[in-house]
Amino acid sequence: DGGITQSPKYLFRKEGQNVTLSCEQNLNHDAMYWYRQDPGQGLRLIYYSQIVNDFQKGDIAEGYSVSREKKESFPLTVTSAQKNPTAFYLCASSISWDRGNEQYFGPGTRLTVT
Amino acid sequence: GNSVTQMEGPVTLSEEAFLTINCTYTATGYPSLFWYVQYPGEGLQLLLKATKADDKGSNKGFEATYRKETTSFHLEKGSVQVSDSAVYFCALSDSGAGSYQLTFGKGTKLSVIP
Numbered sequence: 001d002g003g004i005t006q007s008p009k010y011l012f013r014k015e016g017q018n019v020t021l022s023c024e025q026n027l028n029h030d031a032m033y034w035y036r037q038d039p040g041q042g043l044r045l046i047y048y049s050q051i052v053n054d055f056q057k058g059d060i061a062e063g064y065s066v067s068r069e070k071k072e073s074f075p076l077t078v079t080s081a082q083k084n085p086t087a088f089y090l091c092a093s094s095i096s097w098d099r100g101n102e103q104y105f106g107p108g109t110r111l112t113v114t
Numbered sequence: 115g116n117s118v119t120q121m122e123g124p125v126t127l128s129e130e131a132f133l134t135i136n137c138t139y140t141a142t143g144y145p146s147l148f149w150y151v152q153y154p155g156e157g158l159q160l161l162l163k164a165t166k167a168d169d170k171g172s173n174k175g176f177e178a179t180y181r182k183e184t185t186s187f188h189l190e191k192g193s194v195q196v197s198d199s200a201v202y203f204c205a206l207s208d209s210g211a212g213s214y215q216l217t218f219g220k221g222t223k224l225s226v227i228p
Contacts, residue, residue: 004157033215042203042220043158058215090157101207102148103216105157 002027004106006091011111013085021076021109023091029104031097032074036060037088037108046089049074050097078111085113116141120204120219127194127226135189135222137178137204145208147171147180147187148216152201161189161202194226 004025013019025032031050035043045058049068063082068074074093078085088110092103121136139145146165150158162171167182176191187204204219 006157040220042218043216045215048215092158102160102163105150105159107157108155 004091004093004104006089006106006109009107009109011109013111013113015113016080017113018077018079019085019111019113021078021089021091021111023074023076023106024072025074025091025093025104025106026072027093027104028071029093029095030071031094031101032068033092033094033103034058034064034066034074034076035090035092037090043090046076048097078113085111087111116145116206116208116217118204118206118217118219120202120222122220122222123201124223124225127224129196129226129228130193131226133189133191133194133198133224135202135204135224137187137189137219139185139187139204139206141185141206141208143208145206147178148205148207149176149178149187149189150203150205150218152203152221154200158203194224196226196228199224199226 007022033048034046044060047066049055065077090108091106094101094103117140119138148163149161151161152158162173164171164180170179178189201221201223203221205216
């Protein structure tokens with residue numbers, strides 16, 4: 001079955017530690033995205049990648065970093081510089097960076113930092 | 115800039131009731147419009163979409179019509195079921211700002227009681 005996998009589903013870290021969230025897709029999609037979801041705030045775009053070896057900052061990129069070395073993979077690192085990292089993180093992909101192409105979402109990773 | 119406004123929830127309905135969730139948008143170009151659904155603890159799933167004015171998207175008994183004159187994309191279902199309980203997000207994709215990223219509303223939580 002084609003789809004997007006995110007691991008782990010739940011992640012716990014101590015404050016001051018960097019943590020990397022995994023996102024893999026086997027849909028052969030060119031574009032991939034990372035969103036952050038907080039209660040009552042909808043989704044906010046962190047980073048996106050239109051193609052391998054290229055990525056752009058979204059609306060709330062501060063304190064996050066990404067890489068896109070392979071078409072299938074788009075890992076997100078939450079650094080210690082992110083002031084409020086506890087949230088639900090969603091990865092998505094689309095066929096291309098094009099109007100009307102819907103995005104497909106993974107199951108999400110819930111990160112808790114204490 | 116682009117924005118999406120949804121009716122605030124939560125919305126509680128009895129089984130077999132009629133559902134309407136209002137969504138209005140502001141866009142600089144000619145957006146595509148989407149409804150996504152999120153079940154508890156999961157990622158988002160595309161429910162339906164419309165890419166131009168007067169298009170009607172439909173899926174699983176849900177419908178929404180792209181109304182350019184009122185900048186709206188209201189979600190409707192004639193008879194809801196308990197299994198429809200979820201959070202519903204309206205979103206748009208617009209090239210007017212030079213990119214095609216999705217802009218989401220804050221979501222509307224629907225609870226259907228037997």
